[in-house]
Amino acid sequence: MVDSLDDYRFGAGNRHIIFEKYEMGRLLGQGTFAKVYYARDLVSSESVAVKVVKIENVRKQGLMEQITREIAVMRLVRHPNIVQIKEVMATKTKIFIVMEYVKGGELFAKVIKGRLKEDLARKYFKQLISAIDYCHSRDVCHRDLKPENLLLDENEDLKVSDFGLSALPEQLMNDGMLHTQCGTPAYVAPEVLRKKGYDGPKADIWSCGVILYVLLAGCLPFREDNVMHMYKKIFKAEYEFPPWFSPDARRLIMKLLVVDPAKRITISQITRTSWFLRGLQASDGAKDITGFTTPRVKTPIMNEESRDEDKISELENSIRRSKSSPAFYNAFEFISSMSSGFDLSGMFETNKKRGTLFTSKFGASAIMNKLESVAKKFSFNVSYSSKNEYKLKMQGVSEGRKGKLSVIAEVFEVAPEVAVVEFSKAAGDTLEYKKFEEDVRPGLHDIVWSWQGENSSG
Structure with a gap:
């Protein structure tokens, strides 16, 4: 784990300390160009997750833009159901992204054991929609929604993670559409696969529909060993409902998994469906009848000073000092x-x-x-x-x-x-x-x- 003394300081008992602030612990996971470690804040004793990115590896693979975008996006999206970024630090060789530690693991681990009860699936789906609605209000599209990127905290509340493939408005082409084909095939909207340009928020909604199906069924709606055969089913929205799906759940999924994005249900419409509204309680994290804690206000992101201040305010508000402090x-x-x-x-x-x-x-x-x-x-x-x-x-x-x-x-x-x-x-x-x-x-x-x-x- 220790690559150079530029990055870590050895403390008593060979503890690995970075920036005199975090004590590094066990490896939580790793990807192509980064490793994620458990760590402890030496001042507050708070548990955090630290994503360590080797700059040389990122540059070699041409992924610097992806890392840049991921940090910029996580800086924008401050929501109870999104994994929070705490700070970013860097040395000559590495970037350290300090994030909220979510100890419950992936939602995928729960689903792979079998389908969820409808009320529990509804809870997770409401929290997912609340988080994605907030992202879209900040002009952020996730583009890789799947149970593996949905984490659960100690209270069994959902946290959306992994914004490495997310998109910001500056990635839109002249036609106002996104064109990068990305995501996990089984969860990707048909318009993304067609490579003809797509609306990011509408593509996210399709992925939410696939996730809801998986939560209730315990399996994917489009299941084929041959990827091309699976694509054909996705292009036609060809799938079957298990017999235990309730009528309201079926109706909602049928509105989510619509091939034509122009006819696909919107988030505001989702929140008014009978299935979504059933059993709505304050324990879901709701502060109004829709279950959302933030107003749906479209907020432009770039160029104007007021826009930048708006981005920063989400991070600052929770820890703003009193008038007697700097x-x-x-x-x-x-x-x-x-x-x-x-x-x-x-x-x-x-x-x-x-x-x-x-x-x-x-x-x-x-x-x-x-x-x-x-x-x-x-x-x-x-x-x-x-x-x-x-x-x-x-x-x-x-x-x-x-x-x-x-x-x-x-x-x-x-x-x-x-x-x-x-x-x-x-x-x-x-x-x-x-x-x-x-x-x-x-x-x-x-x-x-x-x-x-x-x-x-x-």
Whole structure:
């Protein structure tokens, strides 16, 4: 498991510690280019799963775009029935994706033992539809829905995982359709197999229909040893219902497995069917009659600053500090800015232009006092923001080439033990600002852990 001392530090008893934060444990699984390990957060003692991706392997196989997309998508989708990404870290050789640890295993393991009772299948299907509806509201299509990618937590609640084949709007062609043929054949919609372009959300709905059939039947609707024969059945939606399927379940599946995507049932229609609504209780995670915890609002994803802020807010809201604490600094921006080993900035582009950054293990108040002290040594006037006590402006007293130089310094919190300080030019000449940055560095050395682009001791 240990490939280089760049990635792991040996602790007492040969414990494997990464980034002085996570103790690595047993191997949970592995794929073509990544391994997933159980790990423990040394601060909170929380169990997590860490996906370790070897950059060299990914580049050789041309899968960097897939990894980039998977991280970007997981950053967007924050939902109770979706495996959550916690943070991304990187060295020169590896990417570490820290995720929620889901201890119940795959739904597939439960189904392979036999069909589920209808009420239990309904519970899982409701949670699946809730998660996929949320993904679609964020313009994300999963494209590889199957029981192997549906996990169960300790409460037997469903968690959608593996967004490696997911699609974002920028992958749409000029015809507004997706064209990449991907997914698992037995669960893939017929329009995907035809290679003529397809609507991602509608293709996901077909896969949900196959999953519902599998949950209730304990087997696939399209079963053929010969793949081409199976495709022929998929193209015709040719399958049979076992005798124990209820009439309502049959009607719903018949509306899900419709060959023409334009005639296929929509999610809003699914949530109004009698089978879906039967036995709806708060225990299903429902907060309204449909069982959904989030509004179905179409949210564009790229380009506009407001769109980027909307993406970030899902991650930040749950851990936003009170007014007396520094603002939360998005962990993904932090990694992309501070990691000298691997540039992740392309994964997390924002329209906001970042200034110069450094990390510190000191508290926010101590950092602010140090910044004020250094500013005064350079004869800069200091004023604090009326809305944020951890943001100050340092303004020079002399006129420069473009007026008085004005620099903003703001402290953000990444974790309880790590803060990020950002310098940005508010006014004045850029060259004078760059010189100011270089001049103040020595005076800050005792609180700085690492400057942007430099390796830290950790």
